Amino acid sequence: MNSIIHSLGQKPLRGWKDWVVAVAAALAVALLSGWVGDLLIPRPPRAMVQPTEWVLASLAVTVSGFLLYFTLRWLAHPRRLRALLFAKACVLTLLGLAFVIENWRGYLAWRRAQVLAAEHGLVLDLQSHVPPPIPDAENLAMAPLFQPVIAAMTQPPSEPLPENLFQGLLDLDLVAGFFPRRPSLGDWWNGERLPVAEWADYYLTNELPPRVQAWLRRHGVESPEQWQAALRQRNLKPAEIVAEVLRAYDDTLAALAEAARRPRCRFPIAYERGFDARLHHLIHFHRLFDLICFRANIHLQLGRADSALHELQLGFRLVRALEEEPILISLLVSQSGCRNLLQPVWEGTLNRRWNSAQLAALEKELAQIRFLDDLPRVSRAECAWALQTMDEIRSGRVPLKAVLGEPARPDWPRWPRWLPTGWVDQNKANLVRYYIEVVIPAIEAAQKVVPAEQPGMQPEKLATLQSWPKRQVSPYTFLTTALAARFSPSTTLATQTAVDLARVACRIEIHSLRTGRLPESLEELTPDGPLPPDRMTGKPLRYRKVSETAYQLYATGKDGQDDGGLRPPRPPELGRSTHRAAPDWIWRAPED
Numbered sequence: 001m002n003s004i005i006h007s008l009g010q011k012p013l014r015g016w017k018d019w020v021v022a023v024a025a026a027l028a029v030a031l032l033s034g035w036v037g038d039l040l041i042p043r044p045p046r047a048m049v050q051p052t053e054w055v056l057a058s059l060a061v062t063v064s065g066f067l068l069y070f071t072l073r074w075l076a077h078p079r080r081l082r083a084l085l086f087a088k089a090c091v092l093t094l095l096g097l098a099f100v101i102e103n104w105r106g107y108l109a110w111r112r113a114q115v116l117a118a119e120h121g122l123v124l125d126l127q128s129h130v131p132p133p134i135p136d137a138e139n140l141a142m143a144p145l146f147q148p149v150i151a152a153m154t155q156p157p158s159e160p161l162p163e164n165l166f167q168g169l170l171d172l173d174l175v176a177g178f179f180p181r182r183p184s185l186g187d188w189w190n191g192e193r194l195p196v197a198e199w200a201d202y203y204l205t206n207e208l209p210p211r212v213q214a215w216l217r218r219h220g221v222e223s224p225e226q227w228q229a230a231l232r233q234r235n236l237k238p239a240e241i242v243a244e245v246l247r248a249y250d251d252t253l254a255a256l257a258e259a260a261r262r263p264r265c266r267f268p269i270a271y272e273r274g275f276d277a278r279l280h281h282l283i284h285f286h287r288l289f290d291l292i293c294f295r296a297n298i299h300l301q302l303g304r305a306d307s308a309l310h311e312l313q314l315g316f317r318l319v320r321a322l323e324e325e326p327i328l329i330s331l332l333v334s335q336s337g338c339r340n341l342l343q344p345v346w347e348g349t350l351n352r353r354w355n356s357a358q359l360a361a362l363e364k365e366l367a368q369i370r371f372l373d374d375l376p377r378v379s380r381a382e383c384a385w386a387l388q389t390m391d392e393i394r395s396g397r398v399p400l401k402a403v404l405g406e407p408a409r410p411d412w413p414r415w416p417r418w419l420p421t422g423w424v425d426q427n428k429a430n431l432v433r434y435y436i437e438v439v440i441p442a443i444e445a446a447q448k449v450v451p452a453e454q455p456g457m458q459p460e461k462l463a464t465l466q467s468w469p470k471r472q473v474s475p476y477t478f479l480t481t482a483l484a485a486r487f488s489p490s491t492t493l494a495t496q497t498a499v500d501l502a503r504v505a506c507r508i509e510i511h512s513l514r515t516g517r518l519p520e521s522l523e524e525l526t527p528d529g530p531l532p533p534d535r536m537t538g539k540p541l542r543y544r545k546v547s548e549t550a551y552q553l554y555a556t557g558k559d560g561q562d563d564g565g566l567r568p569p570r571p572p573e574l575g576r577s578t579h580r581a582a583p584d585w586i587w588r589a590p591e592d
Helices: 002-010 015-040 051-075 078-119 144-153 163-171 196-205 210-218 224-233 238-259 271-276 281-301 305-321 328-350 356-367 371-395 422-447 457-471 478-483 489-515 522-528
Strands: 542-545 551-555 585-588
Touching (some): 078 422, 196 238, 210 224, 238 281, 238 305, 305 328, 356 489, 371 422, 489 522
Antiparallel strands (some): 542 551
């Protein structure tokens, strides 16, 4: 047998006939292997097989076949074969030893990280961060308004989402379609009021939202187009036209007001699912924030300040409803909603729509919002959540590629067997170090007012927080980089500063209504209670009386420098801007 193999391996290819036969055999093997591979390897279905794929696959297999042929010829000698087997045994032994060493190093690193976490009071078990259950009678989340969302959140991951979930989300939309080109809701960060005329024109010339169409059918209107034509003939003001459309959402706001009577809120988030937990209630909240902001502003335009105040109080109740959830995205959604709700507060102060009692009620609502107090709790819970996700990756429950940002496929391996599991422990240890050494110090610095004699400390900490996960990408940090929450205390600082500025603006308006003049400085407002400071410098907020009816109010931005509180010009091609457009965080500028 050995002599036959040896003779086959040593027989050379002579003449063009032998080479033609060899090439034909190689192509036949390539086509056959390509056909078999197309049947066995799962891939997304396509209408037809691309010829270029067959050609490239055949060429690749042909080249591989020739290389394999010549390699086997070279290995046909018994001495060479024994050397190859010995080298293979050595390599496998070294790989096994490397696996043992890496797993042991990962075990030791994780044990040291656990000790470090205990010293700093960092709880690594996610269930310890989960809020306790609440009786349904006291739980805002269990109100009938949120039942479609609750049903979707509590379904097993293998079951499809209910159709009425998306129908319920569309019912809260202010426009028709998934990605409509709609007017903005205003942008008080950059001095932009709500474009009421654009909204009125939008509702008169475009398809009405699904909720409005259903509301019209219930009231006997068969043709929305005829209803729009009737509105145009009535010669209403733009705010009155929008108010007619928004009447369709009265039932939703009434149900929300009934639900807001319940003192607490806890949605049934499946924290034990970790990476697969469903958070559809956040989409619901986001749309409710838009609806409340829009309606409150229209109420102010029509002189119905009491109705605007009532709906803003509902909105701030929703902001506080998410404060117990130990999830970063929940905190970000509540901050985004709070910034939107400040739009009617800002426009009401500019247009002198609020009276003293309403301004006092608004300040009371704003005083209960403390986003900086939520940061430490959320950061620790996010660390525990990421650690649980890493354990699920190692156990095979969560696909590795899905965590790294690629779409998951059922045929992918969960954790590659050719990678040491000790790398997961190394990533877990580095994640704990990241939160202890970088995240928690930066958040604690954001919580405390930075002393004026150290104006550069806060920006340096924020820069370190943003850059640390990207500085080191290795087998010991690639999961840490993918799963570490991108905390940005500057966003929370900006939102908390916005709340502080709104509170001070309410005090200024109350003082103006009581005395008939604007205060000369913020010190005149302190008898009613202490004022919040500038969150970046610890100094008082910047205030300047521009005229008998106008003033300037702002805070320093995340750079900690006073840039004068002027809004820079915004190029029109940049689209809708955010609070990052201006160096300072501005409530009111001289041009307002």
